[in-house]
Amino acid sequence: MASVQLEGVQKIYDGGSRAHIAVHNIDLEIEDGELVVLVGPSGCGKTTTLRMIAGLESVTRGTLRIGGRVVNDVPPKDRDIAMVFHNNALYPHMTVRENMGFALALRHVPREEVDARVRDAATILGIEELLDRRPRQLSGGQRQRVALGRAIVRHPQVFLFDEPLSNLDAKLRVQMRREIARLHRQLEATMVYVTHDQVEAMTLGNRIVVMNAGRVQQVGPPLELYERPDNAFVATFIGSPPMNLVPARLTRDGELLVRADDGAFVLRAPDAWGALLSGAGERRILFGVRPEHLRIEPLGSTAGIAARLDLVEPMGAELYLSLRVGQHDLMARVPPQQLPPLGTDIGLGVERAHAHCFDADTTARLS
Amino acid sequence: MTSVAAPVPVRRRLRIAPLALNAALILGALIALFPLLWMVSASFMQTGMANQYPPHLLPRHPTFAHYREIFTRLSMGRFVLNSAIISFVVTGLSLFINSAAGYAFAKLRFRGRDKLFRGLMLGLVVPVQVAMLPLFLLFKEMRLINTYWGVIIPSLASIFGIFLIRQYTLDIPDDLLDAARIDGASEFRIYRSVVLPVIVPILATLAIWTFLTTWNDFMWPLIVLSDQSKMTLPVALASLSGEHVQDTELMMAGSVVTILPVLLVFLFLQRYYVQGIMSGSVKG
Numbered sequence: 001m002a003s004v005q006l007e008g009v010q011k012i013y014d015g016g017s018r019a020h021i022a023v024h025n026i027d028l029e030i031e032d033g034e035l036v037v038l039v040g041p042s043g044c045g046k047t048t049t050l051r052m053i054a055g056l057e058s059v060t061r062g063t064l065r066i067g068g069r070v071v072n073d074v075p076p077k078d079r080d081i082a083m084v085f086h087n088n089a090l091y092p093h094m095t096v097r098e099n100m101g102f103a104l105a106l107r108h109v110p111r112e113e114v115d116a117r118v119r120d121a122a123t124i125l126g127i128e129e130l131l132d133r134r135p136r137q138l139s140g141g142q143r144q145r146v147a148l149g150r151a152i153v154r155h156p157q158v159f160l161f162d163e164p165l166s167n168l169d170a171k172l173r174v175q176m177r178r179e180i181a182r183l184h185r186q187l188e189a190t191m192v193y194v195t196h197d198q199v200e201a202m203t204l205g206n207r208i209v210v211m212n213a214g215r216v217q218q219v220g221p222p223l224e225l226y227e228r229p230d231n232a233f234v235a236t237f238i239g240s241p242p243m244n245l246v247p248a249r250l251t252r253d254g255e256l257l258v259r260a261d262d263g264a265f266v267l268r269a270p271d272a273w274g275a276l277l278s279g280a281g282e283r284r285i286l287f288g289v290r291p292e293h294l295r296i297e298p299l300g301s302t303a304g305i306a307a308r309l310d311l312v313e314p315m316g317a318e319l320y321l322s323l324r325v326g327q328h329d330l331m332a333r334v335p336p337q338q339l340p341p342l343g344t345d346i347g348l349g350v351e352r353a354h355a356h357c358f359d360a361d362t363t364a365r366l367s
Numbered sequence: 368m369t370s371v372a373a374p375v376p377v378r379r380r381l382r383i384a385p386l387a388l389n390a391a392l393i394l395g396a397l398i399a400l401f402p403l404l405w406m407v408s409a410s411f412m413q414t415g416m417a418n419q420y421p422p423h424l425l426p427r428h429p430t431f432a433h434y435r436e437i438f439t440r441l442s443m444g445r446f447v448l449n450s451a452i453i454s455f456v457v458t459g460l461s462l463f464i465n466s467a468a469g470y471a472f473a474k475l476r477f478r479g480r481d482k483l484f485r486g487l488m489l490g491l492v493v494p495v496q497v498a499m500l501p502l503f504l505l506f507k508e509m510r511l512i513n514t515y516w517g518v519i520i521p522s523l524a525s526i527f528g529i530f531l532i533r534q535y536t537l538d539i540p541d542d543l544l545d546a547a548r549i550d551g552a553s554e555f556r557i558y559r560s561v562v563l564p565v566i567v568p569i570l571a572t573l574a575i576w577t578f579l580t581t582w583n584d585f586m587w588p589l590i591v592l593s594d595q596s597k598m599t600l601p602v603a604l605a606s607l608s609g610e611h612v613q614d615t616e617l618m619m620a621g622s623v624v625t626i627l628p629v630l631l632v633f634l635f636l637q638r639y640y641v642q643g644i645m646s647g648s649v650k651g
Contacts, residue, residue, distance in 0.1 A: 083545070
């Protein structure tokens with residue numbers, strides 16, 4: 001096993017005058033045995049970053065190290081990595097056994113050892129009885145297991161995953177997600193995992209790297225990202241339903257207040273935000289609050305917001321409420337309860353201790 | 368009442384339609400096959416019987432005499448061998464060259480790839496006959512006239528073949544090749560162990576096509592091969608028909624010998640036409 005280090009790594013696709021920067025300077029250190037998830041919307045550069053680590057894309061600038069060795073110019077086969085692709089990429093004409101043993105055969109590993117390692121990997125994944133089948137005779141979940149097995153038999157220094165669960169149905173996805181988490185514990189391997197699904201990122205990663213438009217937005221453990229997002233992008237990307245953001249002004253009018261730009265509400269701001277104001281002026285901010293930090297209160301209570309109830313989505317253990325506040329749509333997660341009919345106004349309370357404050361221009365975290 | 372009566376004519380029409388279609392197809396097939404079948408039949412007739420009026424469909428006293436004659440007196444065996452050598456060598460080598468080139472044009476990144484490919488496509492519009500004279504002069508300089516290689520070399524790389532392989536190979540997911548790269552395969556190994564097995568159906572198609580065109584090719588072998596011992600079947604057959612204008616039965620036997628190997632090759636490879644080996648490799 002090994003660490004992976006990216007120092008100022010950059011990827012530029014040379015299109016003459018239309019050169020396209022896919023990945024801006026990335027600095028990232030993935031520790032030995034760590035599972036790091038790269039997450040972001042499509043086109044954010046996460047897959048390109050992974051493919052650079054794999055050696056399938058060249059590194060335009062910067063230094064890439066695996067296990068302390070600079071691998072910028074080392075071909076994929078000599079990097080001692082294994083990769084699981086989002087569409088499995090199993091060799092269609094080979095049996096499961098041949099698929100899993102192909103890499104070892106290419107490295108002239110003795111036949112008996114190949115057989116033993118394939119059997120071991122198959123046991124770990126519970127696919128012993130599939131070894132003589134071909135990919136087209138397998139279900140989606142089984143194929144993905146074989147793809148995992150193909151990586152495991154290699155005993156690589158680093159496992160790379162490129163959205164491995166994106167083609168599976170919801171139930172299977174949850175199951176395979178647990179399987180990968182278990183595998184990570186069992187093998188204590190360094191893993192880099194790319195996904196666009198923030199739930200996968202939250203549940204799998206020791207640390208998460210949130211990317212957008214070719215830049216790293218934030219790196220940290222899942223809960224840290226959830227509780228203290230560095231900017232508005234991370235705030236809305238991590239968490240489902242996403243954090244509510246409302247453009248507002250932070251002002252001092254006797255006491256510290258958050259005043260929504262469209263005049264929909266005025267709230268008392270957390271005292272700690274006082275430091276954000278220089279003197280008696282005001283500051284344009286994005287006021288953020290997660291859906292679970294909104295609660296229903298009697299209409300007209302002093303600290304509340306008046307909201308029109310647009311939609312109720314019962315999830316079983318809780319209700320998702322779509323609410324209209326001024327010109328904004330907010331989401332709230334509340335315990336199951338009797339609610340007034342749709343279209344009527346209700347009062348909303350905000351747990352101020354959990355409110356977030358971002359700069360209106362840079363969207364960087366202020367609080 | 369109408370609701371009960373209505374389905375009856377519909378059902379009857381449904382049953383008649385495929386019947387009529389099949390009858391038409393069978394009729395068409397018979398018309399197409401008739402000359403071929405009569406050729407086989409005539410090759411077994413006694414000399415002169417094929418020219419009688421009214422014509423006979425079947426030989427009255429079947430005989431192998433004509434086959435015996437073409438293989439003994441006319442040494443047809445030599446021509447079969449020539450044709451076989453040239454056709455098998457061309458098919459084998461051109462499959463390798465065209466598939467490697469087609470794969471490279473589809474999947475490998477190199478400078479000028481698309482321009483080069485467009486240039487090749489332009490070459491498709493040039494008629495083969497236009498190239499024959501310059502090619503002949505060139506081969507004369509290279510002392511390839513009247514050799515097997517003189518017939519073989521021009522067929523080794525075919526623009527159509529490269530195009531066919533390229534279009535088919537484009538559908539192979541890049542991830543499959545990347546997986547092999549990470550598994551440790553060299554570029555040639557990827558071509559041999561991953562790409563070739565996956566494109567077997569199109570290789571079979573191309574093999575049949577190449578074998579057929581080479582086996583049946585008349586013009587170029589006629590130009591290049593002057594020595595009778597090196598002639599291919601179609602060329603030899605043509606020169607036979609000049610000498611034996613009257614001997615229809617003999618000519619029919621020669622034609623049967625010419626067509627039979629091609630038919631066998633087709634029957635052997637046709638199952639690959641329908642085989643979809645790609646299914647199951649990648650979930651899309």
